[in-house]
Amino acid sequence: MSLQVRLNIPRKDFAINVSLTVTSSQITSVFGPSGCGKTSVMRAIAGLENSATGHIQMADEIWQNADFFRPPHQRDIGYVFQDASLFPHLNVFDNLQFGLRRQPRDKRRVSLEQAIELLSLSPLLKRSVDKLSGGEKQRVAIARAVATSPSVLLFDEPLAAVDIQHKQEILRYIQSLHQELDIPMLYVSHAIEEVARLSDNLVLLEKGQQLASGETVDLLSQLNLPFARYEEAAAVIDTEVTGHEDDYGLSLLRFADGPIRVTRGQIPLGHKVRLRILARDVSLTLTRPQDSSILNIFPAVVESMVADGTAMKLVRLNAGGQIILSRVTAKSADKLALKPGMHLYAQVKAVSPLI
Amino acid sequence: MMHPDLTALLITLKLAAITTLILLLIGTPLAWWLARSQWRFKFLIETVIALPLVLPPTVLGFYLLIMLGPNGPLGGLAEALGGRPLAFTFTGLVIGSVFYSLPFVVQPLQNVFTAIGDNVMEQAATLRASPLDRFFNVMVPIARPGFLTAAVLGFAHTIGEFGVVLMIGGNIPGETKVVSIAIYDHVESLEYAQAHILSGGLLLLSFLMLMAVYGLNRRFSVLRS
Numbered sequence: 296m297s298l299q300v301r302l303n304i305p306r307k308d309f310a311i312n313v314s315l316t317v318t319s320s321q322i323t324s325v326f327g328p329s330g331c332g333k334t335s336v337m338r339a340i341a342g343l344e345n346s347a348t349g350h351i352q353m354a355d356e357i358w359q360n361a362d363f364f365r366p367p368h369q370r371d372i373g374y375v376f377q378d379a380s381l382f383p384h385l386n387v388f389d390n391l392q393f394g395l396r397r398q399p400r401d402k403r404r405v406s407l408e409q410a411i412e413l414l415s416l417s418p419l420l421k422r423s424v425d426k427l428s429g430g431e432k433q434r435v436a437i438a439r440a441v442a443t444s445p446s447v448l449l450f451d452e453p454l455a456a457v458d459i460q461h462k463q464e465i466l467r468y469i470q471s472l473h474q475e476l477d478i479p480m481l482y483v484s485h486a487i488e489e490v491a492r493l494s495d496n497l498v499l500l501e502k503g504q505q506l507a508s509g510e511t512v513d514l515l516s517q518l519n520l521p522f523a524r525y526e527e528a529a530a531v532i533d534t535e536v537t538g539h540e541d542d543y544g545l546s547l548l549r550f551a552d553g554p555i556r557v558t559r560g561q562i563p564l565g566h567k568v569r570l571r572i573l574a575r576d577v578s579l580t581l582t583r584p585q586d587s588s589i590l591n592i593f594p595a596v597v598e599s600m601v602a603d604g605t606a607m608k609l610v611r612l613n614a615g616g617q618i619i620l621s622r623v624t625a626k627s628a629d630k631l632a633l634k635p636g637m638h639l640y641a642q643v644k645a646v647s648p649l650i
Numbered sequence: 651m652m653h654p655d656l657t658a659l660l661i662t663l664k665l666a667a668i669t670t671l672i673l674l675l676i677g678t679p680l681a682w683w684l685a686r687s688q689w690r691f692k693f694l695i696e697t698v699i700a701l702p703l704v705l706p707p708t709v710l711g712f713y714l715l716i717m718l719g720p721n722g723p724l725g726g727l728a729e730a731l732g733g734r735p736l737a738f739t740f741t742g743l744v745i746g747s748v749f750y751s752l753p754f755v756v757q758p759l760q761n762v763f764t765a766i767g768d769n770v771m772e773q774a775a776t777l778r779a780s781p782l783d784r785f786f787n788v789m790v791p792i793a794r795p796g797f798l799t800a801a802v803l804g805f806a807h808t809i810g811e812f813g814v815v816l817m818i819g820g821n822i823p824g825e826t827k828v829v830s831i832a833i834y835d836h837v838e839s840l841e842y843a844q845a846h847i848l849s850g851g852l853l854l855l856s857f858l859m860l861m862a863v864y865g866l867n868r869r870f871s872v873l874r875s
């Protein structure tokens with residue numbers, strides 16, 4: 296099942312133009328700064344944006360085209376809003392049941408018990424919704440959407456109203472939903488860490504225009520896109536656990552020319568892991584350092600580089616097929632005489648597995 | 651034969667109950683439209699609805715009398731349909747009261763609908779609820795304090811009306827004589843004892859109703875602006 300979307304939404308100062316496809320078992324992120332039109336796109340898919348024109352199709356079911364508009368309550372979606380505002384007159388359990396009860400039995404694929412289980416809501420069921428924390432509210436909102444067995448799940452900045460300690464927790468829940476249920480997801484956010492962590496595909500939106508779209512791993516390491524100029528510019532790498540060094544509490548992950556080592560606990564063998572390597576954590580040397588405390592040192596070739604302000608340069612490296620980014624000072628770049636095609640060594644000071 | 655003051659009280663309560671019911675039926679869609687419409691001349695409708703708040707009841711009563719009388723559009727229509735002119739009838743009184751108490755029902759409802767906002771309704775829509783389903787199962791229960799306020803204010807205000815009734819209802823015992831008119835009559839005839847009983851009764855009733863509104867709305871923490 297896949298959701299195909301081609302939309303034009305007029306706005307006061309610009310028009311939003313997007314075209315995207317969300318295929319089953321994938322998370323597609325729509326990323327862009329506040330006010331770029333991300334939320335309007337989500338609302339239009341849900342049928343809540345009256346001024347939107349275009350074509351929306353879920354599998355072979357048309358939701359909207361030039362002469363047809365399926366009202367929101369007849370679109371098979373699960374929508375998680377920014378502020379999770381639950382129905383204040385219903386308790387948690389009744390909130391969860393609201394959408395489920397309105398879905399015909401033959402369309403129910405997710406049971407209420409399953410939704411409660413997936414979001415660990417059993418202890419909260421009898422709670423009144425104004426007695427929930429921000430994170431708990433959002434979990435209820437997600438479960439409520441999931442319980443309708445939607446064909447696509449739409450997340451509109453679901454972490455915006457969640458305090459920082461609980462953001463990770465909610466992200467883990469979303470990831471586990473993704474593993475347990477075969478429901479395509481569309482995730483809108485202006486936080487690059489969330490997008491880097493969750494999404495398979497990425498649509499970059501700026502002032503309503505689709506600047507780029509493609510695989511998250513590819514786009515994040517492209518120097519001509521705005522990501523490269525972020526303070527947290529980073530390469531994202533999908534890999535898996537190939538071994539352990541138990542004496543040192545390290546896990547070995549498959550990487551280009553040899554394993555990359557991370558300290559993050561004992562991740563089971565064969566487990567898929569997404570790594571994020573920040574450009575500022577990668578330094579460059581011309582010869583392989585022999586007496587460095589840094590574990591992860593890889594031979595690499597400079598692919599391209601771009602100025603990042605006057606003092607810094609961002610370098611895109613190919614380490615045996617894996618792309619990583621490095622941010623160095625312009626002075627160091629000159630001293631090392633960096634240029635495309637050059638062979639050197641990348642020292643990775645820190646690697647964060649996104650689990 | 652019932653005591654004429656008791657008859658007046660029953661007529662008053664019947665008038666207030668019927669008026670409140672009609673006002674809730676027409677006031678709800680009207681308030682919903684006012685809360686949601688983007689129409690640029692909406693303020694004109696709001697102004698007309700608010701007029702009874704500032705207009706002397708006698709002015710309102712005077713125009714209603716013209717409208718409901720045999721030569722007025724509504725009175726003429728009633729006659730053409732085989733009835734009698736509406737002025738000086740209970741039906742006429744109900745029509746007058748509906749106009750007179752309209753803002754007291756529409757405004758609380760409009761306020762509560764505005765305060766609740768679109769968000770919960772949109773959520774309900776994404777959870778497969780049709781427009782009517784979400785109105786009755788989401789908006790109405792959340793707006794309950796507003797409905798309670800609207801109903802009690804409409805009811806209480808209708809009980810308290812005097813000028814309009816005087817103009818269009820006249821003083822027909824058993825048909826259009828309401829408590830406020832009865833009190834006036836007693837005072838005119840220097841029957842202070844009866845006037846005391848009726849006035850005190852009305853005062854107590856109004857106090858209890860308003861107290862119920864404020865007391866109950868305190869319990870609904872959902873929507874207190």
